[in-house]
Amino acid sequence: MEHKIAIEFNNVSFSYDNIELLKNISFHIHENEFVSLIGPNGAGKTTILKLMLGLLIPESGEIKIFGNNPKNKNNLIGYVPQNLHFENKMPITVHEVVEMGLIDGMSFFKKEKYKEKVEESLELMDIKDLKIRQYNELSGGEKRRVLVARALVSKPKILILDEPTTNMDQASEERLFYVLESLKKSTTIVVVTHDTEFVSGLTDVVLCTGKESEKSHKIIRHNVEIFNGNKKVLRVLHNTELPENCCCKKEEKWNS
């Protein structure tokens, strides 16, 4: 079985205010893989996500999303951000927040056309009863569910989640796990997380970000296996570290 490459970084470098953060990093993620991006604080995890999303432009190197530039891919990627910096007092209903996931650039938004899709997404995240509520009045866990519903409403081929379990209650975490499990094998999922236990039963591949030198960071791709002890836990197979710019040959092994 051959998997297409969903996300590809080739010799990508990126700096913030002349401080080199990423230097010549190369990795790729196959279609329908579940990838956990882990690493210490400040290692550049969120930067890598923003590069994938086209929110940041690399200084050098090339990023491809299904072979194309990350720009002009609004319907390919669903995104759940980490920082809730936009949480102001703006009056907005849950239904309207989820609708945002269907905006297509500057095109006119026909509300009626997308009503069904929004309902489906609300149903999926089990927040249908919240749809006319004010977003600001929701609990932290409910807000996260709404943002996941917003990311999923366009049925994206790639789902990117930045620390999805932040502020989540137990019930919301369980719902998110159920949804991610149901999307696995049909959607490429990239999760930045500290909560490795949360994704341990789902992860196919771990991308480790870490310091290569004092200045820049690199990414190492590791396979994982599901270790069945008392409960399912993720085991990173460091001994199967793969060379950069390769991996297709070992694909079957990853899925075993």
Add this chain to the structure above:
Amino acid sequence: MEFIKEIFSQNISFIRNAVIASFLSSILFGIIGSTVSVKRIAGLAGAISHAVLGGIGIALFLSVNKIIPLFPPIVGAIIFAVITAIIIGIISIKAKQKEDTVINALWAIGMSIGIVFIAKTPEYVDPMSYLFGNILLISNLNLFLLFIMDIVVIMLTFRYYKQIQAITFDEEFAMVRGIKTNLIFILLLIIVAISIVLLQTFVGIVMVIAMLTIPVGVASYFSKNLSSLIVLSTIFSFVFSIFGLVISWILDLPAGAVIVIFAGIIYIFASLIKLKR
């Protein structure tokens, strides 16, 4: 009653013009005020509103001295306002960290240029009229331009409502959805700048910013979403303007200042009621 009679009087047209201006400006205050408030760029709008005086001053100077013949001051003011908005917008996007310093400098420089040029204009105009408004200055041309601006802003808001909502709620996500966030931001500032030029004869440059924020503040206590915020703040804006005009007529006070004071008192009351609940 006397006020209502004057509205329909053939002799005193400025009251009628002020009432029409109240209605037309309320639409701009409602739509632009809501967007500016939820996007938290009221400070930027304030800077533009004050810097616009520079454009008004230069335009008056060029017009009265016939340096550029047939050059209506309002057109010059609009051109300068647009340039100011673009400069402030680009600075805001590019120089995030130094934004405050640069924008506050532009605020002061713009005002100073305005005062200097107005002082050097032969038929010296009292800058107070521009700063605090003067309903006697509302002309038919002002009303016509306000009407055109209303139509343009209503159409743009209807067409790009979802994009505006997305940008004000979560700009990063809006970018992921392919929305041209910087373009909309600059356009918004240009609309703010032009509106300020058109509104300054009614409430004045200093008070425009109050009317862009106070009615929205009151409306926000009753709004479920951006569209209801826009509609309610337009209504509040109109109510404040009419009551302010009536009070200023009865007490013989400057209309712009009375409107803002009246709006402010209602806002304080609304906030106290909200706090008690």
